[in-house]
Amino acid sequence: MPELPEVETTRRGIEPHLTGRRIARLVVRQRQLRWPVPRGLESTVAGQRIHSVRRRAKYLLIELDTGTLILHLGMSGALRILPVTTPPGKHDHLDLELDDGQCLRLTDPRRFGALLWTTHPPERHRLLRELGPEPLSDDFDGDYLFTQSRDRRAAVKSFIMDSHVVVGVGNIYSNEALYLAGIHPGRPAGRISRARYAGLAAAIRAVLEQSIRVGGTTLRDFTGGDGRPGYFRQSLRVYERAGQPCPGCGEALRLKRIGQRSSYYCSHCQR
Structure with missing residues (x-):
């Protein structure tokens, strides 16, 4: 998708x-x-x-x-x-x-x-009015995530994929952002500090901006090609890499189902 x-x-x-x-x-x-x-x-x-x-x-x-x-x-x-x-x-x-x-x-x-x-x-419009902020906007930062997460027991990965919290953080990008931020995807959202949410907000922004830059290299395809922008799979650190070595520590990356979605992480680097 x-x-x-x-x-x-x-x-x-x-x-x-x-x-x-x-x-x-x-x-x-x-x-x-x-x-x-x-x-x-x-x-x-x-x-x-x-x-x-x-x-x-x-x-x-x-x-x-x-x-x-x-x-x-x-x-x-x-x-x-x-x-x-x-x-x-x-x-x-x-x-x-x-x-x-x-x-x-x-x-x-x-x-x-x-x-x-x-x-x-x-x-x-009914499809847009309940949506959360854009992750690349000034309305989105660590303070916002920290405030929204209080008393939430859901896993942080499910939390940041909720479009009522923030839009556009899909499964690929949530895996990558949590790895960059060093946060375990299954950690309860309400048990993460303000400082760590600041790091997560920055990681979400970095991952999305990097993906947009990579996709931008295929703009020519919109005239006469297949109209599909390039995904940034060549830059993925953990997504679909279960069993392969962590880029940071070398330990084998793991796979777990969280919220019915595949979650990839390093048990050593992400806490």
């Missing part, structure tokens, strides 16, 4: 092609995605200008004259910029045709993606 760095890389890849352009036509080939594409959306957006492409958590927000398109890639979705004359494939469900002869095409084999519409500030 695309995580925050992949969605941010996608945003950066498509933004230059969309901002300032006018929508010539919206083509909906498959309306039944995770939520049905609203009826009449084709006529609503036709002729409107695209003012910006923003991101909130894993949602892309395409701001038009009279409202905002809310786009989610789901489990397997990808976006590409293509000439409108490019024949669609089996899983090419949506085309946002632009006034320069190009289109933004959504490919989604599993149909868990979404395209919705709101005329209100998108942050007030």
